[in-house]
Amino acid sequence: xxxxxxxxxxxxxxxxxxxxxxxxxxxxxxxxxxxxxxxxxxxxxxxxxxxxxxxxxxxxxxxxxxxxxxxxxxxxxxxxxxxxxxxxxxxxxxxxxxxxxxxxxxxxxxxxxxxxxxxxxxxxxxxxxxxxxxxxxxxxxxxxxxxxxxxxxxxxxxxxxxxxxxxxxxxxxxxxxxxxxxxxxxxxxxxxxxxxxxxxxxxxxxxxxxxxxxxxxxxxxxxxxxxxxxxxxxxxxxxxxxxxxxxxxxxxxxxxxxxxxxxxxxxxxxxxxxxxxxxxxxxxxxxxxxxxxxxxxxxxxxxxxxxxxxxxx
Amino acid sequence: xxxxxxxxxxxxxxxxxxxxxxxxxxxxxxxxxxxxxxxxxxxxxxxxxxxxxxxxxxxxxxxxxxxxxxxxxxxxxxxxxxxxxxxxxxxxxxxxxxxxxxxxxxxxxxxxxxxxxxxxxxxxxxxxxxxxxxxxxxxxxxxxxxxxxxxxxxxxxxxxxxxxxxxxxxxxxxxxxxxxxxxxxxxxxxxxxxxxxxxxxxxxxxxxxxxxxxxxxxxxxxxxxxxxxxxxxxxxxxxxxxxxxxxx
Numbered sequence: 001x002x003x004x005x006x007x008x009x010x011x012x013x014x015x016x017x018x019x020x021x022x023x024x025x026x027x028x029x030x031x032x033x034x035x036x037x038x039x040x041x042x043x044x045x046x047x048x049x050x051x052x053x054x055x056x057x058x059x060x061x062x063x064x065x066x067x068x069x070x071x072x073x074x075x076x077x078x079x080x081x082x083x084x085x086x087x088x089x090x091x092x093x094x095x096x097x098x099x100x101x102x103x104x105x106x107x108x109x110x111x112x113x114x115x116x117x118x119x120x121x122x123x124x125x126x127x128x129x130x131x132x133x134x135x136x137x138x139x140x141x142x143x144x145x146x147x148x149x150x151x152x153x154x155x156x157x158x159x160x161x162x163x164x165x166x167x168x169x170x171x172x173x174x175x176x177x178x179x180x181x182x183x184x185x186x187x188x189x190x191x192x193x194x195x196x197x198x199x200x201x202x203x204x205x206x207x208x209x210x211x212x213x214x215x216x217x218x219x220x221x222x223x224x225x226x227x228x229x230x231x232x233x234x235x236x237x238x239x240x241x242x243x244x245x246x247x248x249x250x251x252x253x254x255x256x257x258x259x260x261x262x263x264x265x266x267x268x269x270x271x272x273x274x275x276x277x278x279x280x281x282x283x284x285x286x287x288x289x290x291x292x293x294x295x296x297x298x299x300x301x302x303x304x305x306x307x308x309x310x311x312x313x
Numbered sequence: 314x315x316x317x318x319x320x321x322x323x324x325x326x327x328x329x330x331x332x333x334x335x336x337x338x339x340x341x342x343x344x345x346x347x348x349x350x351x352x353x354x355x356x357x358x359x360x361x362x363x364x365x366x367x368x369x370x371x372x373x374x375x376x377x378x379x380x381x382x383x384x385x386x387x388x389x390x391x392x393x394x395x396x397x398x399x400x401x402x403x404x405x406x407x408x409x410x411x412x413x414x415x416x417x418x419x420x421x422x423x424x425x426x427x428x429x430x431x432x433x434x435x436x437x438x439x440x441x442x443x444x445x446x447x448x449x450x451x452x453x454x455x456x457x458x459x460x461x462x463x464x465x466x467x468x469x470x471x472x473x474x475x476x477x478x479x480x481x482x483x484x485x486x487x488x489x490x491x492x493x494x495x496x497x498x499x500x501x502x503x504x505x506x507x508x509x510x511x512x513x514x515x516x517x518x519x520x521x522x523x524x525x526x527x528x529x530x531x532x533x534x535x536x537x538x539x540x541x542x543x544x545x546x547x548x549x550x551x552x553x554x555x556x557x558x559x560x561x
Contacts, residue, residue, distance in 0.1 A: 172429070180419055181428035183408075187416045190405035197365055199391035199420040199478065 016163055025155045029227075030271050032159050034264040035166040036223045041247040041259035042173050043216035048245075049254030050177055051209040052189025053103075056111045056241050057118030058217055060098065063236030064121060065091040065218030066225040070138040071131070080144040084222065091218020092211060094121075099210035103203065115238065122236040137232025141225055152226075162223060169216060170260070176212070177256055185209055186254075239281070246284060250291050252298025261299060317376075318343040318482050318512040319364065324373030326359055326536075333359045335536040337373070341482075341529075347514045348523045350547075351533030352556055357516040358400060360533070361486050364514075365397045366390050378481060392421060394481035398471040400490055400516075406460035410451060413459050413470060415442045417477035442477075449473055449503075465496035472503060476511070483507070485515035489522055497522065524548070532556070 020028055040062060047053045068090040072083045102113040125132045132138065143152040150157040176182055187195045188202055196202045225231045234240060243266065251262025269287075274280050295302045319341040326334040333356045341347045349357055362368040364375060366387035375383045382390055405413050419425040419438050433439060446452040449469060454462065459470060468488065475483055488504060489497040501522050507513065517523035523530070524544045531541040532553055540550050547553055 175429045175431060178431040179428045180425050180430075180432060183412060183416060183419075183432060184425060186408060186412075187405050190407060191403055193367060193387075194399070194403045194405065194474075195416070196387040197367070197391055197397055198417050198474065199388050200425075201386070201388045 013167060017160075020156045020159060028155055028159050030267060032155075032162050032227060033224075033271075034267045035162050036220050036227060037244070037247065037263035037267050038260035039166060039169050039223070040217055040220035040244050041251065041263040042170070042256055043213050043220065044244050045248050045253060045256055045259040046173065046177070046185075046209055046216070047213040048248055049252075049256075049259070050182060050189065051185045051206055053206065053210070054107075054111050054245070055102075055114040055213075056238070056245060057098070057102075057114030057116075058213075058244050059236050059238070059240035060114075060118035060121050061091040061095050061214040061217035062221030062224070062240065062244075063125065063231070063233075064094045064221070066221040066231040066235045067125065067132065067138070069222045069225045070141045070231040073141050073144075074138060078142060078145060080146055083144070087222040088215060088218055091214050091221070095211045095214025095217075099207050099214070103206050103210065115241070118236065118241055119238065122233055122238070125233045125236050133232075135233065137230055137234075139230050141229045141231065143226050143229070158227065162227070165219075165223065169219065170256075173216070173256060181205075181208075189254075243284065246288050246291075248298075250287065250298055252301030252304075255298070255300040255304070258298050258300030265299075317341065318345075318378065319514065320374075320376040321360075321364070322374040322376070324360075324363060324375065325371045326356075326363060326368065327371045333536050334363065334370070337533075337537045339531060339538060341512060341514050343512050344509055345512060345528045346526050347512075347529045347531065348527035349514065349516045349531050349533055350520070350523055351516075351539075355533040356536040357533055358486060359536075361397065361484050361516070365395060365484060391478070391480075395484070396475035396478055396480035396482070397484035398475050398486055398488055400486040402464075402467050402471060404459050404467060404470055404474070407458060409456050410446070410459055410462065410470065411442060411455040414445055414473055414477060415439065417474040418442045418445070421478045445473055445477060465492055465499070468492060468496070468500060469503065472500070476507065480511060483511050483513045483515075485513060487516055487518060489517065489519055501526065 019031060023031065044055065044058045047055055065087040068087045069083055072086060077083065098114065098117045101117065102110055105113050126134060128134070143158065146152065152158045152161055184195065184200055184205055187200070188205055192202050221235060224235070247262035247266050248259040249262070250265060251260065252258030269283070270280055273283055291298065297305060317340050319339070321337060321339040324334055324337040325332070337360065349360070351357055359368065363370050366382070366385060370383065373383070374381060377390070378394060380393070382393070405416065415432070415438065418441050422438060424438060443452060443455070446455055451466065451469070454466070459467065462470065472488065485504065489500050492500060497519065504513070504526060515526070527544050529541065530544060530547045532539045532547060534556050539556070540547065540552055542550070
């Protein structure tokens with residue numbers, strides 16, 4: 001199936017580039033959100049699908065980078081390079097500290113530690129009103145000003161800005177998971193003792209995967225803050241952590257494109273459903289139960305298994 | 314040249330109040346096939362886990378290749394030339410056979426840190442992987458997931474993974490456990506044919522296999538070495554008969 005990949009990717013890129021011609025600004029905004037969340041979901045997939053570490057606190061890095069961008073843009077400077085460097089730096093530092101604590105545990109314990117660490121940050125954002133605006137968050141965050149002759153305040157221009165970053169991030173993560181390093185991560189998710197006795201420093205590999213994952217989650221958080229012009233404790237909340245976890249599960253953990261697809265489906269549903277009812281979280285729960293019952297390997301995972309079965313028989 | 318490859322001094326391991334290894338001394342000479350036998354619960358697997366670093370000893374010392382390795386992490390021991398198999402098959406079931414062996418082949422190569430280049434199909438390490446599979450007659454199954462291989466093949470993969478890194482000392486924990494007589498022969502022959510420069514320490518339940526491979530035998534009983542010697546010495550030792558068959 002490898003020969004199919006390149007034309008599919010080129011086709012997708014062409015379709016995504018042509019969307020502004022046919023979509024209204026409202027739907028273009030939704031596709032922008034989809035791509036940002038796709039980066040977020042793919043970042044979690046590095047940890048969850050490839051390394052076998054399920055985190056329920058991934059909003060921490062998304063939100064920390066988001067708040068860094070918001071605070072810097074509103075109170076210090078809007079200089080893009082500086083803000084981005086500090087935003088990503090904040091995500092790296094946070095994941096480096098949290099990783100050191102969480103990686104002592106395995107399985108459900110790892111999940112609980114990541115959850116509680118993220119809740120600490122959520123608590124800080126909620127209570128430290130003078131800095132973060134508390135529950136009200138930080139409104140009015142301006143879009144970045146780049147060295148290009150287009151303004152990113154324009155929906156279409158911002159769309160292409162995100163599309164470009166999305167394509168680059170996908171390429172980087174694709175190379176990462178298919179590299180020798182990525183193979184080692186998959187080995188670790190299958191058997192840590194075997195990897196250790198083969199000569200791999202399992203802890204270090206997991207730690208690096210944790211930080212890489214946090215870095216790209218932070219990138220998604222920054223882009224989302226720019227997109228929204230607003231950052232609030234919701235961006236650090238367990239609801240967001242659970243939502244991105246569901247995107248990965250829905251699309252299929254360990255497939256990279258699956259979580260991106262999962263992100264697209266969830267974002268679209270959320271926007272369509274929220275316009276009609278306030279019961280979005282309930283519906284999210286129903287989706288989770290349905291996927292867990294009928295497609296435990298997610299959309300792409302289930303399709304791959306079907307394909308493999310039909311090829312062997 | 315150091316003649317002893319592995320030296321274990323006064324090794325102890327307690328699990329809570331349970332003493333599993335008690336004052337164990339052991340010397341494995343370079344190039345030998347050293348077999349550890351002993352009844353169930355004698356501490357064979359615990360000893361292997363201590364030597365490979367998966368468990369930390371309560372006290373005592375473990376020297377390998379002339380160096381104190383008592384507190385070294387398992388992956389550092391592996392990088393210095395130690396490899397092991399597991400009694401309960403411990404592979405990467407959802408990865409292909411090729412990927413399983415490649416993980417072992419790249420483990421001792423700095424190229425394993427390459428993170429932004431996809432694995433090619435005919436790089437240096439990949440050719441080495443194919444050569445190994447070819448040597449073991451498994452190249453036709455390179456693309457299959459390891460969990461779909463037969464149990465006998467999986468036991469062979471256990472061996473391939475350990476010798477892929479050209480180790481100096483190989484620990485084989487019951488390499489033939491659960492195999493049919495025919496498969497046992499295949500694996501035994503494979504072990505016999507291994508490079509004589511590799512020192513091998515193995516445990517085995519099947520006495521025919523154990524005695525046919527051994528240069529030297531140590532009998533483990535209640536966590537320490539009861540007797541050691543050549544195969545004929547062990548076969549005729551009254552104490553060995555007693556622990557295996559019971560006294561009259």
